[in-house]
Amino acid sequence: MARYDSILDALGDTPLVGLPKLSPSAEVRLWAKLEDRNPTGSIKDRAALSMITAAEADGRLVPGSTILEPTSGNTGIALALVSRLRGYRLICVMPENTSEERRQLLELYGAQVIPSPAAGGSNQAVAVARRLAAENPDWVMLDQYSNAANAAAHTAGTGPELLRDLPTITHLVAGLGTTGTLMGTGRYLREHKPDVTIVAAEPRYGELVYGLRNLDEGFVPELYDEKVLSRRISVGTSDALRRTRQLVGEEGVFAGPSTGAVVHAALVVANEAVRDGRRADIVIIVADAGWKYLSTGAYTGTLDEAAEALDGQLWA
Amino acid sequence: MAVEVRIPTILRTHTSGEKIVQGSGDTLQALFTDLDSRHNGLAGRVITAEGGLHRFVNVYVNDEDVRFTGGLGTTLKDGDSVTILPAVAGG
Numbered sequence: 076m077a078r079y080d081s082i083l084d085a086l087g088d089t090p091l092v093g094l095p096k097l098s099p100s101a102e103v104r105l106w107a108k109l110e111d112r113n114p115t116g117s118i119k120d121r122a123a124l125s126m127i128t129a130a131e132a133d134g135r136l137v138p139g140s141t142i143l144e145p146t147s148g149n150t151g152i153a154l155a156l157v158s159r160l161r162g163y164r165l166i167c168v169m170p171e172n173t174s175e176e177r178r179q180l181l182e183l184y185g186a187q188v189i190p191s192p193a194a195g196g197s198n199q200a201v202a203v204a205r206r207l208a209a210e211n212p213d214w215v216m217l218d219q220y221s222n223a224a225n226a227a228a229h230t231a232g233t234g235p236e237l238l239r240d241l242p243t244i245t246h247l248v249a250g251l252g253t254t255g256t257l258m259g260t261g262r263y264l265r266e267h268k269p270d271v272t273i274v275a276a277e278p279r280y281g282e283l284v285y286g287l288r289n290l291d292e293g294f295v296p297e298l299y300d301e302k303v304l305s306r307r308i309s310v311g312t313s314d315a316l317r318r319t320r321q322l323v324g325e326e327g328v329f330a331g332p333s334t335g336a337v338v339h340a341a342l343v344v345a346n347e348a349v350r351d352g353r354r355a356d357i358v359i360i361v362a363d364a365g366w367k368y369l370s371t372g373a374y375t376g377t378l379d380e381a382a383e384a385l386d387g388q389l390w391a
Numbered sequence: 392m393a394v395e396v397r398i399p400t401i402l403r404t405h406t407s408g409e410k411i412v413q414g415s416g417d418t419l420q421a422l423f424t425d426l427d428s429r430h431n432g433l434a435g436r437v438i439t440a441e442g443g444l445h446r447f448v449n450v451y452v453n454d455e456d457v458r459f460t461g462g463l464g465t466t467l468k469d470g471d472s473v474t475i476l477p478a479v480a481g482g
Contacts, residue, residue, distance in 0.1 A: 195479070277456070309476075
């Protein structure tokens with residue numbers, strides 16, 4: 076059945092597709108979960124709907140409420156759609172070094188965007204949003220970094236879908252942002268498949284993004300519990316872009332740069348499995364497609380040119 | 392046992408502005424002891440008084456987060472690349 080009452084009802088239950096050309100052998104296979112097939116085109120639709128529904132249930136959100144959220148883009152866009160349909164006003168605090176498409180999409184869905192300084196990346200957006208929330212006590216900050224409903228969306232949706240579609244799963248590889256995807260999906264898989272390996276692919280941006288004034292401005296999401304992860308691999312801009320292009324070139328999967336980082340980490344894991352003679356079914360989470368990043372230069376020119384264009388950008 | 396260490400902007404006050412420094416040690420702990428002998432105060436910014444990694448600092452050996460490979464006891468070999476980064480928000 077592919078008929079739904081509304082766009083929000085079409086959320087989740089995304090396809091899992093094999094990546095036969097990137098898979099190193101018949102015993103070590105890669106699979107891509109296409110989260111870009113969600114209503115606003117990213118995995119964040121799951122978290123956004125879950126957080127808003129939970130806030131409605133506990134009475135924090137009432138018709139006409141104003142929602143405030145720090146976001147580098149996808150969560151904001153997802154919240155904007157749900158807010159528009161359910162009658163809330165949305166204000167997003169977004170770092171100025173994110174793609175132009177994200178700002179346009181937010182405004183298209185009716186959100187108001189408050190820019191935060193590029194240096195310090197999302198940390199600054201979080202800090203600005205937390206200050207605004209304190210100044211405007213009637214605004215509701217869902218706070219994707221600490222909101223249990225973010226991870227719960229994946230425990231209820233992403234995890235069960237994966238186990239249903241690939242009972243032989245051995246590895247989950249996903250990007251690390253709010254950590255909601257990895258925490259929620261990881262907990263579900265660990266509970267039902269204790270030997271599964273949970274791998275985080277962490278984007279390593281250009282220096283500007285790490286330009287904090289002091290270390291105490293650092294940030295670890297409240298949702299993060301390192302016990303859920305098996306390992307955490309840092310992937311730089313060049314490797315992420317190279318794998319993003321390889322994914323579309325060899326498999327026809329057009330993904331955003333953060334997925335390139337995930338593919339890179341997945342291939343590290345896959346090559347180890349081949350070396351050790353182990354069978355593996357490795358799932359990579361495709362958090363979004365490439366459309367929102369076309370203007371950044373990620374897909375044009377040489378890899379070096381693309382990496383230079385994305386230096387200092389929040390590409391994940 | 393030469394190891395290359397990438398220093399984030401925020402810690403370069405300890406390395407005279409150098410972005411990459413050389414160090415040595417069989418473990419990460421030994422490496423920071425070695426680094427601190429030439430870059431005074433660096434180890435104290437990364438390692439807490441209790442002997443663990445600072446909550447808002449991430450350290451990677453060849454791109455692997457050391458919190459999953461043995462922490463400061465992570466072993467090093469010649470030619471390894473160590474990266475220190477402040478923890479920043481994603482999402």
